[in-house]
């Protein structure tokens with residue numbers, strides 16, 4: 001496709017640049033912007049509110065739900081421009097990027113008008129409650145139950161790895177409403193008020209020192225039927241909408257670590273010589289440049305699909321798979337070439353504000369979140385290469401008859 005802006009998009013790009021110049025700080029380096037904690041959340045809330053007031057929040061959502069009623073290409077322009085600034089655009093990506101599209105699609109009109117504008121301006125923060133201790137890649141194997149009780153549903157069970165649950169006002173929760181039919185057909189999706197007494201959130205401490213995700217326990221938590229997303233038993237459809245949005249959202253912001261690596265090797269010296277002269281570094285630089293350039297082309301292919309009115313497909317899985325692995329490998333390599341300095345994670349003295357040290361500790365999680373490497377490979381094998389589907393031993397069985405390790 002032609003990657004020149006149309007006159008309308010060029011005009012929009014100019015508006016975005018002018019507004020960002022007046023309201024955000026330009027990036028002067030490729031350093032890491034911390035993603036966690038109350039302080040980060042306050043900053044992000046202020047930022048989202050400002051964006052919403054200026055009409056730049058949730059660009060593709062309809063105006064009546066707090067969006068700007070624009071196209072995916074406007075969203076692309078925003079993403080390209082905002083990359084040059086230090087903002088907290090990605091802070092509430094799970095709510096806005098994942099839960100938002102499912103609510104737009106499946107919630108009733110009253111809920112959409114009430115909840116979406118507050119989500120778009122981050123007045124309310126949302127989380128996604130899918131994974132359980134025994135249901136991650138195979139999320140349809142989940143066991144959290146929802147039972148109808150008058151006009152309400154009662155939820156009991158446990159979720160895990162729920163990002164941002166400790167700050168969330170609402171969540172989207174996938175539950176089992178009928179164990180007597182196949183695992184995919186017995187699921188129902190709900191919105192849930194996270195501030196009620198039946199919801200207990202326990203943060204999990206990570207090896208990088210942060211507390212990004214949580215265990216969440218439901219003890220007779222109450223959800224009104226008006227908070228149901230889609231049909232009873234239709235939860236898998238809603239879940240797929242969320243999972244696809246998640247992969248797209250992740251692939252759009254998937255860090256590769258390459259720009260930071262390039263910056264580093266053009267400025268760092270080793271034994272009195274520029275490190276870029278070292279043959280091993282040059283070899284790695286060439287290999288990662290090729291991967292990075294391949295990802296740029298794949299991204300452009302996605303943009304072409306979007307520009308033609310389609311949706312991005314399995315390319316999103318490719319971007320996630322290659323980018324997440326590369327991000328981890330680059331960080332490990334840099335910490336090795338830094339020698340003893342590689343173990344110092346202090347953003348005031350470590351190169352690139354300790355971006356690489358921080359990445360060594362968090363990047364394994366990025367390879368799991370939103371689908372592991374193996375799950376991405378399965379998607380690419382089946383949906384891009386047309387290889388046969390994975391065999392499913394539980395095909396056609398009622399969920400309650402699927403054998404478990406406890407018998």
Ligand SMILES: Cc1cc2nc3c(=O)[nH]c(=O)nc-3n(C[C@H](O)[C@H](O)[C@H](O)COP(=O)(O)OP(=O)(O)OC[C@H]3O[C@@H](n4cnc5c(N)ncnc54)[C@H](O)[C@@H]3O)c2cc1C
Pocket residue numbers: 094127128129130131132133134135136137138160161162163164213364365366368369370371372373374375378390
């Ligand atoms: C940073 C982070 C944030 C997260 N945030 C959220 C969140 O907000 N909400 C939420 O619901 N979940 C969240 N998750 C959970 C995430 O979705 C799961 O970790 C992921 O789906 C993998 O599930 P699991 O951890 O149970 O691993 P498992 O599914 O138990 O996998 C274990 C291993 O088996 C492999 N494996 C599994 N199935 C197959 C297969 N069919 N073929 C080949 N290999 C296979 C996997 O690749 C992996 O190596 C988050 C995870 C992380 C790391």
